[in-house]
Amino acid sequence: MSASSIFSFFAGNPAIIMMVGALMCIATPRHLASPILLIATALSAIKLSMLGLGEYGAITLFGEQITTLRLDPLSRLFAIAFHIAAALNIIYAWGQKDRAQNFATLAYPAAALGGVLAGDMITLFVWWEIAAITSVFLVWAPGTRATYVSGMRYLAIQVLSGVMLLAGIVLLFRETGSLAFDFVGLRDASGAIKLSALIMFLAFGIKCAFPLLHTWVQDAYPKSTISGTIILSVFTTKLAVYALARAFPGTNELIYIGAVMTIFPIFFALIENDLRKVLTYSINNQVGFMVVGIGIGTAGALNGATGYAFSNIIFESLLFMAVGAAMFRTGTSKATELGGLYRTMPLTMTFCIIGALSISAFPFFAGFVTKGLIIDGAGGVNIWIWLTLLFASAGVLEHAGIKIPYFTFFGHDSGKRPKEAPIGMLVAMSIAAILSIGIGVFPEPLYALLPNQEQIAGYHPYTAYHIIEQLQLLLWAVLAFAVLVLIKWYPPEIPSTNLDVDWLWRVPGRALLSWASGASRATWNALWAIFTGRIHALMARIYAVHGPEGQMARSWPIGFMALWTAVLLGFVLALSFLG
């Protein structure tokens, strides 16, 4: 490989362009970090736009063909969304001076982008692991013991996902002889679950935050810095959604896993006081809709899942940004300590409401034009899945559509009168808000990016029945909220920690580990004491015999030696006479 071909190999991959930008901001003056990051993102976006659909960056590794860059409609959709999210995050955190955070602000999206663009599983695995390692810097960024411990838990789970992915790749390669990152499917032709596929499925499931595997999201994300949480909220789970859409579309199990994902976070979000943590439950819930769509696997449902991922990246970020802006100005994201901020933060409040309307899927906002595809697809499965998604839609309205703006900007008056958000935050939020409305009003550009063009050409979101059904569901749910508040049945927020399944390894698991550690230490000490006791006894015995006071070390009198010499000589003489 010549120097020029090496250069073109690296410069030809948008993810590597982004990664170089991230690395550059480590070595350059801090005040240049944000411009460098934004320029790198822009260059990466330009490179992406110049690439036509196809496969690039082919190399041979250990005799196997590796396709480091594949651009098809599915990867392109996620790649564009990741560029938008990365740019919004950089603008939001404009002027950020922390080198580690600045690095992670783009290195982590670059890794996620690399994963989305990977044409083979080795490339996917490499980017998968880089995403895990770079993102932990965002968890650690606040620098407290709590964030350190949480970051270690986060890293352990992410690396576990990576190791499982690698194991799945190895087993799959042994079965198929291929490293291509394409459809895998959970079952073989006879309907039996393939071990290789199952391991890979769970690796994706960890990063996708499947039920019971989800708590790393609530544990790590809300502990990061204000901008760190927003960045974290986008990439890992959506990379996993992409991976599932690529490898496991139409997997029936995903329908039920996704349905559970849409439901259980609603109840945890309802009782959670920390609004950033509420939004992390919202991530689980939102990803659940996407997982259901992938599980259904029809052209329409896949369009819905991927299109919803695209728009969710924008409006979920917008909600995180609005809560982050309130936190930046007040120092808290707890509902009990916020409220009444609409007086002095009207722009942030407006953006937050736009985000809330979008995530709730009100007509003319981004969620509406893609979520309907998933729910329509669910109608083709069975009535229970369909009703579950409708129920979950009311739940989204409760925790993300109402709770977030209501408790931050309205609700009880906290007495806080902070300034409006800084200009960088306002610019980022305004762009996200414009996109949320823009996609809702003019969905055609988004539709043009969806993977199944034939299906989407015949889909029209703004039909009378779709608008009426959605408005009935949402407006009557809002009415229920108003009634519950008026009759004072809506529960007040309470400062608390709500246990989730991670309690199992954070408390009894930790105690068990501590006990096992103590028990193994005590056992070792006892065995060592027995061993050293025996050695000491042996040494004492040897010392007693051979030491200075020992029998073998005493000095013998000359006469004694002469006597024994005479005895020996007499013995030899006797022998010679006998011989």
Added chain:
Amino acid sequence: MSDHDQKGKGWADNPTFIRIFIGILTVSAIAAGLAGLNPAWHNPHPHFAVEGVPVFFAIYGFVAFAFIVLAGQHLRKLVGRKEEYYDERE
């Protein structure tokens, strides 16, 4: 941080605004329900018979929301602990 512990009524606390807001909400919700009475505005390709019930989505939205709030709050009794719970154990 420029917090001032000033209490004061803003536009959203004005009872007139609240009345107007709830009025518009109620009228809109009823209008959406009434719109569902027109068979021409029903899904021409329904998956299930309930989609043909004129106010099914309105009832389902109202009941689902109320259920989530009224039933969900009891989850606190099961999983709610004091804020410092993990700080004291890690």
